[in-house]
Amino acid sequence: MLGATIYLQLAIAGLAIGAVYALVALAIVIPYKASGVLNFGQGELATLGAYAALVLASFQVPYGVAFALVLLGGAVFGMLIERLLIRPIANAPAFTVVIATFAIGLAIKSAISVRWGDTVFSVEGPFGDAPLLFAGLRANPTSLWIVLCTVAVTVLLTLFFRYARTGKAMRAVALNPEAATLMGIRVHATYRWAWAISAAIGALAGLLVAPVVGVNPEIGQLIMRGLVAAVLGGFTSIAGAVVGGLAVGLIETFASIAVGSTFKNLVPFIVLLLLLALRPHGLFGAREVHRV
């Protein structure tokens, strides 16, 4: 019986960290689906969100206001990146775009290092640290808040893509940009929205994870887990990204008991390589067919 409790406890921990990975995976998948650009700088947008939270907290801004400001700021920043850097090279080879997004990440990370150094700053979660006890299980309120936010984002995104005009336009552009243009959809506007939403979600991930890991320049490393999650989920679907993120969180947590904490970090990447070798379209994604 004790064993079962431990496993449940671990599952809670895994899901909480997995929820952050899920957010990062969503932030990666949305612009990829819309415009075919994989943003390798996404992790640094999370870092930026965390530092924004730090700065706002130092000005005694209430959590709710800071939350809204970080989302808004992330969205504006995402639009700027799309307009200034991605659009001019949209027709370049895949390699150029990959490197350009890497450069964004590197620029943000080094700018942050110049300003704040490697110090890890701690920020308080919105609901304190006292664990909640529930049926013999304990859960950190911050973790619950993260899971809640991830669920909310997932539901909102699903509704957005199903019912909102802009959301439907984004799906149309993803399917066939030319046909969408002919139907009167402004393709560039949908790209801009995709980047805005994605950057806002990325910044949110940073804001949420900040109380857990502390604000430091390495938060961007989240992108590695986010990418594994996105590949696991098949890179094209909202549900896939979320399930992928939770799965990576669980795999990582349980791997730490199976192979020890030293090598648990290896496990997600071995999963990634195996997946890419055996099922590159992920567990849920549609197979991409290339015809000559």
Next chain:
Amino acid sequence: MIVVAALLLAGAVVGSYPAYMMGMAMVNVVAAIGLNLLVGNSGQISLCHSSFMAIGAYSAALLAAYARVPFWVAIPCGTALAAGVGALLALPARRLGGIYLALATLGFLQIVQIALEEWSGVTGGVRGLKIPKPELWPGAVLTPFAVYGVVAAGCVLAVWTAHNLLHSRLGRELNALRLSPHAAQALGISLARIKLTAFALSAAYAGFAGGLFAQLVGFIDPNEFGISAAVRQLTFIVVGGMGSLAGSVLGAAVLSGLPELLRPVREYNDLVFAIALMAFMLFLPNGLVVLWRGALGRCLGRRAAVA
């Protein structure tokens, strides 16, 4: 030979620290050449070039430290091992393209990185690994200037082999793979074989660069071979010129000097690199080598047509 002599002379004239920096630049040139073969010529994305450099550096260092193998055996061993691992990575990677290849290579980089950090009994972990002074044979230790000579000779060897390679059948096949895989296939080029060769070759150059690096620096730690090193090497070829040997040399040489110029504002190093990368992507996508060619006129026009 003449170039090696000239480089030796230059190294002797400028004194020990500048010579060390020039050695460093030459190591970067070797690494950039390897990366450019894979990325610039054959059009495959790689984000794990620094990992192959790590494999070359660590195996050369460990052979020297534990088996007292002389450097001229240890470096080729490291090179061969890197090439072997490169070929292994190519087995899954050759079926992937675009971002999936980027992801696979990024995953590989992380695995190597974690292995170097966690397998500390052998690699020294995050505290790094000290390398014994390079020996010609047990007992005969090279002077720093001789090490510089070895690096210079290695660099010239790399440029020479890459030049010949690019003008051979294999070089044309690599370019064909990038320009039109379908046409290449229709002409009877086996894409799988050529991708495997490209990965192995590129990894071999990286491993060679790693071996030279280990001899030159005398101390290695996993940080030297992380993602920022991989991106820095990509910057070399983007700034220099993709798919061009002159571009690799030019980009690596210029950007290796840059940190020295930026010494007063050291912490801005990475920032400058990132901004240079973005600026070149936007405004000079074909790299410095274009300016170079403009100056030289039609002299290099033939190669421009190939690249």
